[in-house]
Amino acid sequence: MSTPALKLAGVRKNFGSSQIINGVDLEVSRAERHAIIGPNGAGKSTLFNLISGFYQVSAGYIELGGHIISGLPPHRINRLGLSRSFQVTNIFPKMSVFENIRCALLWSMGYRYSFWHFCDRLKRVNEKTEQILEMIHLADRRHIPAAMLAYAEQRALEIGITIAGDTNVILLDEPTAGMSLSETERAVELIHKVTQDKTLVIVEHDMSVVFNLADRISVLVYGEIVATDTPDNIRQNQEVQEAYLGKEIA
Amino acid sequence: MLLFMRRYGIWLAAVIVCVVLPYIFTSRLSLTLFCQMGIALIFALSYNMLLGQGGMLSFGHAVFYGIGGFLAMHALNKISGGTLPLPIELLPLVGGLGGLAAGIVFGWLSTERSGTTFALISLGIGELIAASALMLPSFFGGEEGISANRMVQTTLTGFRFGKQIEVYFLIAFWAIVSAALMYLHTKTPLGRVANAVRDNPERAAFIGYNTRAVRTLQFSLSAFFAGIAGGLFAINYEIITAETVGALASGSVLMMTYVGGVGHFFGPILGAILVTFMQVSLAGITHAWLLYFGLLFVGMVLWAPTGMAGIIMMHEPVWKAGLMKRLLPSYLLIALPSLVMFVGVMILVEINYHLSLSINPEAALQLFGIRFKAQSPVAWSTAILLAAIGFVFFRAAKRKVSRSWDEVTQTMKGGAV
Amino acid sequence: MFEYLLFSLLNTLVLGMLFFMLSSGLTLIFSMMGVLNFAHASFYMLGAYFGYQISAVFGFGPALLLAPLAVGVLGALVERYGLRSVHKYGHVAELLFTVGLAFIIEEAVNLIWGRNAVTYPVPNFLDFSLFTLFTTSFSAYRAFMLLISVGIFAGVYLVLTRTRIGLIIQASLTHPQGVSALGHNVPAVFMLVFGGGSALAGLAGVIGGIFLITEPAMAATLGPIVFVVIVVGGMGSLTGALVASLLLAAIQTFAVGIDVSLGDIFARIGFQMSPGGLLKDLWRIKISHTGPILPYLFMVLMLMFRPKGLMGKRES
Numbered sequence: 001m002s003t004p005a006l007k008l009a010g011v012r013k014n015f016g017s018s019q020i021i022n023g024v025d026l027e028v029s030r031a032e033r034h035a036i037i038g039p040n041g042a043g044k045s046t047l048f049n050l051i052s053g054f055y056q057v058s059a060g061y062i063e064l065g066g067h068i069i070s071g072l073p074p075h076r077i078n079r080l081g082l083s084r085s086f087q088v089t090n091i092f093p094k095m096s097v098f099e100n101i102r103c104a105l106l107w108s109m110g111y112r113y114s115f116w117h118f119c120d121r122l123k124r125v126n127e128k129t130e131q132i133l134e135m136i137h138l139a140d141r142r143h144i145p146a147a148m149l150a151y152a153e154q155r156a157l158e159i160g161i162t163i164a165g166d167t168n169v170i171l172l173d174e175p176t177a178g179m180s181l182s183e184t185e186r187a188v189e190l191i192h193k194v195t196q197d198k199t200l201v202i203v204e205h206d207m208s209v210v211f212n213l214a215d216r217i218s219v220l221v222y223g224e225i226v227a228t229d230t231p232d233n234i235r236q237n238q239e240v241q242e243a244y245l246g247k248e249i250a
Numbered sequence: 251m252l253l254f255m256r257r258y259g260i261w262l263a264a265v266i267v268c269v270v271l272p273y274i275f276t277s278r279l280s281l282t283l284f285c286q287m288g289i290a291l292i293f294a295l296s297y298n299m300l301l302g303q304g305g306m307l308s309f310g311h312a313v314f315y316g317i318g319g320f321l322a323m324h325a326l327n328k329i330s331g332g333t334l335p336l337p338i339e340l341l342p343l344v345g346g347l348g349g350l351a352a353g354i355v356f357g358w359l360s361t362e363r364s365g366t367t368f369a370l371i372s373l374g375i376g377e378l379i380a381a382s383a384l385m386l387p388s389f390f391g392g393e394e395g396i397s398a399n400r401m402v403q404t405t406l407t408g409f410r411f412g413k414q415i416e417v418y419f420l421i422a423f424w425a426i427v428s429a430a431l432m433y434l435h436t437k438t439p440l441g442r443v444a445n446a447v448r449d450n451p452e453r454a455a456f457i458g459y460n461t462r463a464v465r466t467l468q469f470s471l472s473a474f475f476a477g478i479a480g481g482l483f484a485i486n487y488e489i490i491t492a493e494t495v496g497a498l499a500s501g502s503v504l505m506m507t508y509v510g511g512v513g514h515f516f517g518p519i520l521g522a523i524l525v526t527f528m529q530v531s532l533a534g535i536t537h538a539w540l541l542y543f544g545l546l547f548v549g550m551v552l553w554a555p556t557g558m559a560g561i562i563m564m565h566e567p568v569w570k571a572g573l574m575k576r577l578l579p580s581y582l583l584i585a586l587p588s589l590v591m592f593v594g595v596m597i598l599v600e601i602n603y604h605l606s607l608s609i610n611p612e613a614a615l616q617l618f619g620i621r622f623k624a625q626s627p628v629a630w631s632t633a634i635l636l637a638a639i640g641f642v643f644f645r646a647a648k649r650k651v652s653r654s655w656d657e658v659t660q661t662m663k664g665g666a667v
Numbered sequence: 668m669f670e671y672l673l674f675s676l677l678n679t680l681v682l683g684m685l686f687f688m689l690s691s692g693l694t695l696i697f698s699m700m701g702v703l704n705f706a707h708a709s710f711y712m713l714g715a716y717f718g719y720q721i722s723a724v725f726g727f728g729p730a731l732l733l734a735p736l737a738v739g740v741l742g743a744l745v746e747r748y749g750l751r752s753v754h755k756y757g758h759v760a761e762l763l764f765t766v767g768l769a770f771i772i773e774e775a776v777n778l779i780w781g782r783n784a785v786t787y788p789v790p791n792f793l794d795f796s797l798f799t800l801f802t803t804s805f806s807a808y809r810a811f812m813l814l815i816s817v818g819i820f821a822g823v824y825l826v827l828t829r830t831r832i833g834l835i836i837q838a839s840l841t842h843p844q845g846v847s848a849l850g851h852n853v854p855a856v857f858m859l860v861f862g863g864g865s866a867l868a869g870l871a872g873v874i875g876g877i878f879l880i881t882e883p884a885m886a887a888t889l890g891p892i893v894f895v896v897i898v899v900g901g902m903g904s905l906t907g908a909l910v911a912s913l914l915l916a917a918i919q920t921f922a923v924g925i926d927v928s929l930g931d932i933f934a935r936i937g938f939q940m941s942p943g944g945l946l947k948d949l950w951r952i953k954i955s956h957t958g959p960i961l962p963y964l965f966m967v968l969m970l971m972f973r974p975k976g977l978m979g980k981r982e983s
Contacts, residue, residue, distance in 0.1 A: 052456065074455040084456055092449040095442075103446045106439045107458030113467055115440040165457055307759050359971060366703055366758065367974055370898055374967040377891050381960040386948040497887070501766070508763060541774035548767035552749065555756045599778060606781045 003066040005030045005169050005199035006051070006082075010060035011070075013043075013050055013223075020046045022223035023060065028216075030168075033200040035210045038220035044203040045087055047220065048173050051201075052084045053077040064169060079107070084171035085162040087203075089154045093147035097138050100146050100157055102129045104164035129164075135194060136160040137186075152183040159190060169199045176206055188212055211235075261430060268422040272415055279530075281414050287526045288421035289482045292428045294507045294518035296475035299432060301504075302512035303441065304468040305448030306361070307369045309500055310376025311476060316495030317352045317379075318345030318477025320389060322484040326398040337406040342424050342481035349477020350470055357469030361462050364451060376500050383492035395491030398484070411485070421482050428475050433515055435471065444468045505547050511557025520558045537607060538599045545595070573658050580654040584647035591640025597633035670801045675920050681809050683916030684816035685878065688871040689889070690896040690908045691823060692864025698840045698903035700857055701758060702750065705765040708890035709772035710865040714738045714872025715881045716780055719787040727790035735869040742865025746858045769886060776883045784882035812874050819870065820909075827905070836860060840903035895966040901979020910977060918961050925954040 004027040013021040020043045028034045036044050049055040051062055053074040062070040069077045092100050102125060109125050111117055119125070133139040136156040141149065146157060159175060175191060176184045188209055191200070204210050210217060211231045218228040219240050227240050234240055255262075272281055293315055300306040322345035328334035329341070336344070360371040383390040390396070400411045409416040435441045443464055447454045451461045484490055493499065502525070510521020525543070532539035554561055568574055597617060604615045604624040614621045622629050693707045717734035718727075725733075745768065753760045788794075789808045796804040827833035835856055839846040846853060879885065896915055900907030930950035969976060 054452075073460070075458055075460045078456055078458040086453075090450060090453045092446050092453065094449050095445055099442060099445070103442055103454075104457040106443060111439040113440050113443070113463065115435055115438040115467070115471065117439060118434070118437045119439060119442055120437060161453070161457065301759075307762065359967075362971065363974065366701075366762075367970055369703070369762070370894060371967055371970045373891065373894065374963045374970065378960055378963040378967060381963065385952050385956060385960075386945060388948050389945050497891075501770075504763075504766075538774070538778065541771065541778060544767055544770040544774055548749075548764065548771060551753055551756075551760055551764045551767055555753070555760050602778045606777075606779060 002030065004028055004063075005032070005065060006201065007063040008051070008060065009063075011047075011050060011057050011062060012059040013046055013055060014058050020223050021050065024220075024223070024225055026218060026225060026228065028169075028199055028201055030199055031197055033195065033202070033213050033215045035214035035217045036201065036203050036220055037205075037207075037210055037217060042220045043223040044220055045173060046223075048084060048171050048201075048203060052082065052171060078165065078167070081167045082169040082171070083162050083165050083167040085158045085173055085175060087173040087177060089151075089158050091146045091154060091157050091161060094145055096143050097146055097149065097157060098129060098133065098142040101132050101160050101164050102126070104161040105129065105132075105166070108165040108167075132160050132164055136190060152179055152187075155179065155187065156190065159187075159194065163194045167198075169201070170195055172200065172202045172204075174203055174205060176204065176209055184209065261426070264426060264429075268426060272418055278414065281418055283527065283530050285414070285418050285421050285486050286530065287523050288418075288425040289479050289486060290503075290506065290522035290526045291425055291519050292482070293476055293479040293503050294510065294522040295429055295432050295515075296472045296479065297503045297507045298512055298515075298518045299435070299444075299468060299472035299475070301507060302517070303436065303448065304444045304465060304472075306364060306465060306469065307372075307504075309369060309373040309497070309504070310356075310379070311372070311472075311503055312497075312499035313356065313376055313379045313495050314349040314353055314473035314476040315480040315483070315499060315503070316383075316490075316492075318349040318480030319483045319490045319494050320391075320396065320480075321345055321348035321477075322481035323396045323398050323490050324389075326400065326402070326484060327396075329404055330399055330402045335404060337404050338400060338402050338411065338485070339406045339409075339420060341485060342478045345481025345484065346474045346478040349480065350474040352477075353470035353473025354466070357466040357473065358462075361465035361469055364447075364461075364465065373497075376495075376497055380492065380496040383495055390492050390495075391490075393491075395489055397489040400485050400488055417486055421486065424478060424482055428478055429519070432475060436515060440464070440467055440471075505543070509547060509550050509557055511559030511561075513556055514559035514563055517557050517559030524558070536600065537603050541599060542596075567662060568658055571662050573661060576658055576661075577651075577654055580647070580651045584644065584651050587640045587643035587647055589640075590636050591644055594633050594635070594637030594640055597629065598637065601629060601633065670803055671924065673800065674803050674805070675924065677805060677809070679913065679917045679920045681812050681878070681916075682920060683913035684813060684820070685871055685875050686893065686896055686912035686916055687909050688816050688819055689868050689875075689893050690900070690912055691820075691905055692867040693893055694897040694900065694903070694905065694908045695836065695840070695860050696864045697897055699836065699860055700750075702761045702765065703894070704861075704864075705762065705890065706745070706768040706772060707765075707864070707868055708886040708893055709769045710738050710742055710868040711872040711875065711889060712776060712881075712883075712886040713741065713772065714869030715787065715876025715885065716776055716785070716872075717869065718873030718876055719780075719785055719881055722787070722790065727792075731870075731873055734873045735866045738869025738872070739862045739866025742868075743858050743862030745865075746861035750861070751854065751857075769890070773883055773886060780883070782883060784880050787876050787881040789877055808877065812878060815870075815874055819867065823867075823905075832856070832859070892962055895962040897976075898966050899969050899976055901976025904976065904978040907976055907978030915962055915965075918965075919958050922958045922961060923955050928953045 006026075006028040008024050008026040011021055011024045012019070024047065036047065038044055046055065050057050050070070053069065053072055053076070057070045060070070061068055064077065064080050064082055067080060069080060069082070072080075092103065095103070102119060105125060105128055106112070106119075109122075109128070111122065111125065130139070133142055136159060138149075138153060138156060138160065141153065146154065149157060155175060155178075159172065162170060162172065172191065176187045179187060184206060191202075191213060200213075202210075202213065204213075214231055216228060217231055217234045218225050219234065219237075220226075227234060227237050229237065271284060275281075275284075293311075297308070297311050300308050300311065322341050325334060325336065325344045326338070326341060329336055329338060356375055360368055360375065384392065400417070402411075405411075409420070411417055411420070443454065443459055446457070447459065447461050447464045454461050454464070480494065483494065506521040506525040507518045508521070509525060510519065511517030528539065528543060528546075532542065536542075550557060556564070565574065565577075568577060600615065600617055601624045605611045608615075611624060614623050689707070689711055693704060696702060696704050696707070714734050717737055718730045721730035721733050749764055749768070750761055753764045789806070793806075793808045793811050795807050797807040797810050798805055825833075827837055835846060835851050839853070839856070846856075876885070879889075892915065896908060896911045899914065900909070900911035928951055933950075
């Protein structure tokens with residue numbers, strides 16, 4: 001078996017005396033779409049914060065494509081090929097939509113800290129920015145400051161920023177939270193499109209989204225993964241139903 | 251041709267203005283004023299690379315201005331001593347490189363965090379350098395500072411810099427070059443990512459950027475231009491003291507940048523021109539100019555936090571929509587009470603200054619061509635009355651202004667849909 | 668030596684408690700409201716000038732009461748009509764508002780009382796030497812200062828631990844968001860704390876103006892020192908502020924007495940060097956002259972390596 005895209009081994013996290021993550025083992029293979037579900041307070045966002053380097057693990061380790069990434073700062077992890085979105089919209093509010101996306105792909109396209117290139121002359125960068133704007137349906141809003149966008153548009157921009165760097169592994173934290181039904185549908189379609197051939201890990205509350213998108217699902221309860229399996233099996237899993245799904249499925 | 255004019259027209263205009271200006275205002279005083287404005291303009295623009303572009307509120311930016319100035323002064327002494335074969339026109343570069351070197355060191359030390367921590371570190375470093383300036387006399391020259399003679403043999407242009415106008419052209423040249431470079435910098439990846447780090451450092455890390463590296467680079471480049479301004483200071487005054495690295499200099503560049511407006515590139519230019527003008531012209535007329543300046547600054551913070559540039563740009567869409575005439579009446583309405591209030595405050599200030607500072611408080615003082623005694627109760631009550639009436643009507647007019655603004659924005663929105 | 672140590676310690680205590688009276692208000696304001704109040708030392712200056720003016724007319728007793736009260740009211744007004752309206756523009760605007768305010772207050776003091784120091788003498792009934800040990804005497808006024816500041820410290824401590832409002836303030840030191848969620852009237856608490864902190868600064872001015880000097884530059888001199896105190900002491904920690912106040916006072920008091928330079932130290936351990944230029948300057952600096960830079964050095968290092976401060980509960 002080839003090296004997994006993402007591997008968590010014995011990952012623990014405690015804040016002071018309270019254990020939030022209690023020894024999580026997880027392997028996500030390449031090009032897999034993996035969903036993490038679980039009740040509120042199970043530690044899903046904490047898990048994302050650990051993987052993306054926002055928090056440091058208390059024990060255990062995390063590997064990205066065979067490299068150990070636990071202990072690295074977020075920007076190093078991003079450069080190794082992992083990007084994430086946030087549950088609470090986290091964009092660059094005063095910059096235009098176009099600049100938001102363009103900034104997000106400068107590093108990956110090699111322009112880094114350059115102060116000897118002009119952004120407007122970087123043809124490849126601008127073309128790619130346009131492509132992404134088309135993909136997230138914000139092309140006609142490009143000059144508007146990001147703070148002025150409608151909520152669903154900001155969520156789309158959030159995804160756009162996340163995928164702009166063309167990383168192999170993408171973490172999406174509740175991308176459809178707070179959206180209406182039709183907005184959710186469009187978002188799922190968008191996620192499908194932008195994560196083509198990529199490894200996706202998604203935290204989501206909306207079960208229709210989860211079952212629609214995921215190849216496999218892990219159920220996180222009180223900082224522990226109680227089951228990892230295909231959507232169909234998860235649906236039938238007794239333990240999961242008791243722990244979490246009970247009401248919604250039945 | 252049209253495209254060329256649209257893109258470079260404003261710079262062309264700037265060059266023309268700079269060339270023509272000393273031939274329109276020919277007095278010695280205005281020439282000195284223009285020189286000061288040019289230096290202040292570079293300094294303020296460099297400050298805005300930190301505050302406006304990078305979101306770093308610094309209380310110690312004069313450190314780099316001063317270090318650049320002192321280095322340039324030492325270099326100038328070497329040039330006139332014949333040990334350094336550098337044309338004097340390039341001397342500001344020495345200041346710039348000195349600022350850059352200091353900027354890299356102090357930038358790296360202070361940019362780990364942003365916000366208040368950064369502000370406090372910059373304050374601490376500023377105070378540290380200012381306090382140690384007097385302990386290191388071989389570099390900072392102690393109490394009397396360092397002086398040099400700018401009339402040297404090694405020049406590129408053939409200028410001898412004996413005349414102020416020659417110095418003016420040198421400053422104008424560097425001001426335009428520096429402004430252009432700083433403007434171009436806003437268009438580069440680093441310039442844009444500095445905005446991203448300002449807006450949301452957390453997210454910037456997740457798109458691959460080391461926020462501290464971005465801040466340090468931005469900080470260093472800003473220190474480079476501050477150093478250029480310092481180098482020009484050295485040439486312009488031929489003397490430099492430890493005051494240039496001090497808190498007052500740091501505070502004043504902060505204030506001029508903010509008054510001009512941090513949100514737009516040209517804001518600091520406006521601020522530098524206005525504040526320098528106030529400095530030179532008001533300081534000659536009244537002792538109280540610092541107080542007026544302070545009041546202006548606090549007024550801006552309270553009522554116009556986007557600065558002059560922000561106010562101007564706010565009107566751009568209104569102007570384009572042809573709705574300015576709907577705003578003007580309310581502006582006229584607010585101008586009158588503002589003026590009345592200001593005159594009242596001014597009389598009070600001047601009376602008090604007369605009482606506390608003049609050699610003979612009993613002597614009459616003159617304001618608006620009227621001579622009166624500072625002790626006169628009529629003068630006091632007039633002043634207080636004017637200020638109070640002005641204030642009451644100012645508040646009323648302010649509501650009127652925001653109402654007509656609401657109307658105008660409504661109309662524009664309606665037109666757009 | 669014993670005499671020097673003893674009196675340096677006593678002076679450290681007097682100066683340190685003065686610093687603490689200033690910094691306790693500032694640290695409360697900073698930790699609760701997130702506003703680094705640059706005008707805090709200006710309130711100290713106003714206290715000194717009010718005290719000077721009131722004692723000139725009514726005597727020192729009334730001044731001790733009225734001046735801090737006036738400064739406190741002024742502080743509350745500044746919070747209500749100034750800070751609160753710039754709050755919506757963010758922390759930078761709040762901070763700059765206080766910078767501008769400090770600027771205006773300094774100029775206004777210039778305007779009213781002139782540019783030179785005023786003579787603000789020790790009140791008659793305290794103008795005697797309390798005791799003399801060996802050859803140095805300790806004035807009654809210093810003892811009085813100590814008494815007042817310890818009394819204030821005790822008072823603040825009681826208010827913070829024993830009253831309802833004190834408990835709210837304490838809670839909002841560590842969890843500013845949580846307190847408003849509990850439905851307390853946070854704006855009113857802010858106004859109270861800002862006014863109270865200003866009043867404390869004013870009181871420090873009334874007694875410190877006599878002890879140090881009363882001049883328009885006094886705010887600019889002391890302002891940065893107070894920042895150093897709250898940074899070193901740590902966010903939200905009054906104990907930290909107390910420790911840092913005493914520490915800084917000790918540095919300032921003791922450093923003055925040490926007449927040794929870096930060159931001397933190296934000579935002592937066997938290095939004889941006579942460098943030129945900048946290094947020569949460094950070599951010659953006597954510890955006694957480093958008084959003005961030590962606090963800032965201390966602050967910068969602290970911010971870089973331990974931004975929580977000595978006893979801070981959280982970072983800014």
